[in-house]
Amino acid sequence: MKKVFLTALAALLVAVPAVKAQKVNKTAILSKIEKSDADIADAKKGAKASTWLNRGKIMYEAAMEPTKSLFVNMDPTMLKLAVGEPASTGKATANEIEYETWVYPYFTAYIKDNKIVTWKQTKDVYSEAVPKAIEAYNKAYELDPKTAEKAKEGLKQISDFCSQLGNTGLDSGDYAAAADAYAQAFEAQSGPAYGSPDPQLLYYAGYLRTSDGANNPASFVEGAEYLNKAIDLGYADEEGNIYYYLFHCYYGQKAADQAFVLKAKDALLTGIEKFPKNQRILDGLMQLYTSEQGVGDPADLVTMIDNALAENPQNVDLWFGRGRVFYALKNYDESIASFAKVVELQPDMFEGNYYLGVFYTIKGDALNKEMNEKQYSSQAAYDADLKDVNAVYLAAVPWFEKAHELKPEDVDTLEFLKQICFRLRDEPGIMDKYNTYNALFKQAKGE
Structure with a gap:
């Protein structure tokens, strides 16, 4: 008897999600909003802070209702238990990642490796819920500053909800919607009851509008x-x-x-x-x-940085930037001189040593290209130029070696060392270095 009962229960549990569909209490929520509209229109009730606090809660409920059961890394089985069977399933690509999609009346869930990664809300219960919630909490505080704590709590809920919308919009590739959500999160925090808003939310909104601008110039x-x-x-x-x-x-x-x-x-x-x-x-x-x-003239950038260095000659970042500018101008000697100053000021900075090696290598490549384009009339002239080119490559080795010492796991450094040492393998002691760095490179690459 017991066995039969358990089997029947198991069948029931399996059957329930199959017939269940997403239920959103839209009618009930809209009824609450209609009553709230009447309350704030009433002279007596509309003058009470409690009326506006209640309105804020109703609007927050309306905003979050469509996706209130969702969370990141949710198991799809739990989604079925909470929301029901999807209306349809399919595939979608967002941010160059392919997802399985489950389509519901109010949202589409994006699934990867059997986890809910993100979602896109496709329909609202009440489209003005967020701005009206913010308005309501601000009005409550205006009518009675003693409601500050409750108003702030409500505004924080709205801000957190909008930030979550921003996160899901970013992950689903809907940059414009994500930007608007972060901007609304900032607006919620801008209420007088909240205190100081976080401007980072505006940075997120601006960054996402910048990303959306390629497809939508108005962004x-x-x-x-x-x-x-x-x-x-x-x-x-x-x-x-x-x-x-x-x-x-x-x-x-x-x-x-x-x-x-x-x-x-x-x-x-x-x-x-x-x-x-x-x-x-x-x-x-x-x-x-x-x-x-x-x-302007690109050389103006150098003048600007050099003027700043005259005031602050120990500024490593300025020397770093100077080296980058000269690289863009293809003045490799000045790039090398700038990064030599970087490592002089901060000998154990990986980037300084690495880029000093890189710029010696780039200079060597440029000289090597010139050699290949020249017509030599004697072996002696060719050998003299080759010696000069190899000397530049050789100058890169100790800086790459220092960079490797500072960051042994960096594959790019090992690849530079391997390639340069192979080119210079006939120089004294360099073949041994090649064997060492070639072995380390293969090990780092898992070969």
Whole structure:
């Protein structure tokens, strides 16, 4: 008897999800919203903070209802138990990753390796739920500052919900929606009851609008607004990329007005002054200075950095940036001189030693190319040039060796050492180095 009962129960558990479909209490929620509309329209009730606090809760419920059962890394079996069978299944690619998709009336779940990775909400219960929730909590605080704690708690719920929407939008490749969600998260935190909003949310919104600009040029306008507001609030990411994204937002608007080219330049110049080591900003400046007439001479970048170095000659980042600029100008001797200063100031910086080796190698490659294009009239002339080229390659070896000492697992360093030592294998002691670094390279590559 017991066995039969358990079998019947198991069959029931299997059967329930098969017939269950996603249920969203839209009618009940809309009924609550309708009553709330009437309450705030009533002179007596609308003057009470409690009426607005209750409205904020109702709007929050409406906002989160479609996806309230979802969470990242959720097992799909749990999704079926919580929401029911999908209306359909399929495949989709987001951010160059292919997912299995489960389509429900209010959202599409993206599944990878049998886990819910992200989702895209496709329908709302009430489209104005988030802004009206923010309005309601702000109004409650305005009517009665003593509600600050409750209002802040409600605003935090809205901000957290919007941040989650931003995260899922980023993962699903819906950059515009993700940007708007982060901007709304910031707006929720901007209420007087909340305190200080986090400008990083605006940075996320601006970055995502920048990414969306390639397909939707109007996003560049919004991206610039978000990024400028974040900067005005004193925000800058650790590497200074905010100025690089601002450059793209301005440059993306140049078709509408050429004045945006100069705005793009100013964004980069401000960024490079604060973050002279940022390669993206340097690349942006070189792009502008070499492709846009009237922007300036690329050599101006060197003057700017050298002026800064005159005031602060021990600034490693400035020397680093100087070396990068000269590399872009194909002045390899000055690149080498700049990075020699970097390692003088910070002998144990991996990047300094690595790039010093790289620039010696690049100079050697350039000289080698010149040799291959020359017509030699004597073996002696050829041998003299070859000796000079090999001397440059040889100068790279100790810097790569130092870089390897500092970061033994770096495969690129080992590959440079292997290749250079093979070229110089006839030099005294270099063949032994080749054998050593070739073996380490194969080991690092798992060969």
